[in-house]
Amino acid sequence: MPIGTTIEFSHIHKSFGATTAVNDLSFTVEPGRVTGFLGPNGAGKTTSLRMLLGLVAPTSGTATFGGIRYRDLPQPLHTVGAALEAASFHPGRSAANHLGVYTRAAGLPRTRVTAVLEQVGLGAHAEQRVGGYSLGMRQRLGLAYALLGDPGVLVLDEPINGLDPEGIKWIRGFLRAMAAEGRTVLVSSHLLSEVQQSVDDVVIIARGALVHLGPLSSLETDAAPQIVVDSPDREALGAALRQAGLTFSVGRTGLLVATPDPALVGHLAFAAGVEISSLHRQKAGLEDSFLALVGEGHTL
Amino acid sequence: MSSLLNAIGAEFAKILTTRLWWILALVLFGYIGLLAGGLAALFAGIQSGAISPDAAGTSSGGIPDFGTLPPLVYSFASSVGYVFPVLIGALATTGEFRHQTLTPTFLASPRRGQVLGAKVIALFVVGAVFGVVALAASVGIGAPVMNAFDVDPMLSDAATWWLIGRIVLAMGLWAIIGVGLGVLVPNQVASIVIVLAFTQFVEPLLRLAASFLEVTARIGNFLPGAASDALVGASVFTMASPTGGAAEALDWWQGGLVLLAYALAATVGGYAVSWKRDVT
Incomplete structure (x- = not known):
């Protein structure tokens, strides 16, 4: 049974010219758990993962597997399996030959090729040229590459992108199973909803910097509940709320008021003589707290 | 050491699992075969009197000296065919950038210098095999044609076999130049x-x-082309030079070293320019 090691990002920093892609990022990923690495597109997730894997050189800081940099691992594919994007293939090569090239490079037995293709459900398409693969099949082939060395650590960049519903269900079970075997699983996504059913921990970054770290449940308590209130005359309602010193934003279903107290909002509307058409308390969902954290909350 | 051997094996597998190598080899064989066969027939025909110099349009210059016709015909393999190993070397390298296969490559073999070294070694062998293919065309077709016109194909001559060996070496070196060019200019279209x-x-x-x-x-x-011809020791280009080789050509080993220097300079330069850069 492969043993997962911890992934350690330590004060890692990357600048491309004048732009800072990743800024002083530090966190640890534990074995036996699925960790979601979340953030909007362009937040620096892929750059961070590429630094972890030695493909991009950090400007400063280190990213290691139990203290060892990727390039210093004695058997990299046996320690870490990574799937980065769905396009790293020569279109004229068959899936089996594609994997065969890298089993040879890593000194792994050729039998691993068939094994991993079966494992990801591509056994029937092993001899097909990758150029004819669908996006979902390419994702699975990328995953097959990651599994070649039966690694203790899995690093997957947006593995759910492009999968059909059946594939999504499959990969969720797959991630859970990998972690249950004691492996370290780090999986990135720009959508919390994509991974929230399978992750134990979340690491959230925005604009290259860490904004939240903790178990998935920590997202629930982070956000205060809001009141959703609507009126045929939103302007008058808004004026009344403003007068009482409440802040709010305009959402699709009404005004989202930053207060936990529905009675207060009802009273204010009544006192101002504004008719209201709905009033309820909304417990912010995980997605809302996620969006609030990465700075893409409801602003109009 | 074993990791270098693994990397070399992977580079061979990359070449052999796509169609490019045998398509290029086939075109190389056809091209050199036509050229060597056709010109062997023309020159040997003139030399043996079977074709009149008037008909060939060479009457003004008198009958050229064809004392070394077989080496000239055989050396088409490299003097004309050298573009093929350069192409496969450049395509093997630029293809890694174009298809983003540097990512799985460097994940499997994080020591990038070793990967490039493995590519150089593998492509040298592939280039040498292209040399054998080109010679199969230039000798395999040129020799019987010359024989048919009663010109000695000199196949029992040890010098001919040295020439053949030097052609194989030159073709291998040209493939490394292709690798070097590919890392210097990773854009595949620009490279071609x-x-x-x-x-x-x-x-x-x-x-x-x-x-x-x-x-x-x-x-x-x-x-580089002149150095390659010097290494091989015979070429249609040196024969056609207007001063008739007034400046002494390089010795074969000097030509070989010059060619090797080009190959290594391009590869080492390309390593710095593109190979060790961030893979994004």
Whole structure:
């Protein structure tokens, strides 16, 4: 049974010219758990993962597997399996030959090729040229590459992108199973909803910097509940709320008021003589707290 | 050491699992076969009197000296065919950038210098195999044609077999130059345009221009194509030079070293320019 090691990002920093892609990022990923690495597109997730894997050189800081940099691992594919994007293939090569090239490079037995293709459900398409693969099949082939060395650590960049519903269900079970075997699983996504059913921990970054770290449940308590209130005359309602010193934003279903107290909002509307058409308390969902954290909350 | 051998094995697998290598080898064989067979027939025909010089349009210059016709015909393999190993070397390298296969490559073998070294070694062998294919065409077709016109194909001559060996070596070195070019210019289209423009147009013109003065001719000897011809020791280009080789050509081993220097300089330069950069 492969043993997962911890992934350690330590004060890692990357600048491309004048732009800072990743800024002083530090966190640890534990074995036996699925960790979601979340953030909007362009937040620096892929750059961070590429630094972890030695493909991009950090400007400063280190990213290691139990203290060892990727390039210093004695058997990299046996320690870490990574799937980065769905396009790293020569279109004229068959899936089996594609994997065969890298089993040879890593000194792994050729039998691993068939094994991993079966494992990801591509056994029937092993001899097909990758150029004819669908996006979902390419994702699975990328995953097959990651599994070649039966690694203790899995690093997957947006593995759910492009999968059909059946594939999504499959990969969720797959991630859970990998972690249950004691492996370290780090999986990135720009959508919390994509991974929230399978992750134990979340690491959230925005604009290259860490904004939240903790178990998935920590997202629930982070956000205060809001009141959703609507009126045929939103302007008058808004004026009344403003007068009482409440802040709010305009959402699709009404005004989202930053207060936990529905009675207060009802009273204010009544006192101002504004008719209201709905009033309820909304417990912010995980997605809302996620969006609030990465700075893409409801602003109009 | 075993990781280098693994990396070399992977580079061979990359070449052999796509169709490019045998398509190029097939075109190389056809091209060199036609050229060597056709010109062997023409020159041997003139030499043996079977074709009159008037009909061939060479009457004004009298009968040219064809004392070394077989080496000339055989050397088409490299003097004309060298563009093929350059192409496969450049395509093998630029393809890694184009198809983003550097990512799985560097994940499996994080030591990048070793990967490039493995590519150089593997492509040298592939280039040498291309040399064998080209010789199968130039000797395999040229020799029987010359024989048919009663010109001795000199196949029992040890010098001919040395020539053949040097052609194989030159073709291997040209493939490394292709690898070097590919890392210097990772854009595949740009790389191919440079290969074709340089080998088919720029260098032949430079060699011709350089050959008019003795001092420039000496410099011209160090052009890669001229160095390759010096290594091989026979070429249709040196025969066609207007001063008839007034400036002494390089020795075969000097030509070989010059060619090797080009190959290594391009590869080492390309390592710094693109290979060790961030893979994004």
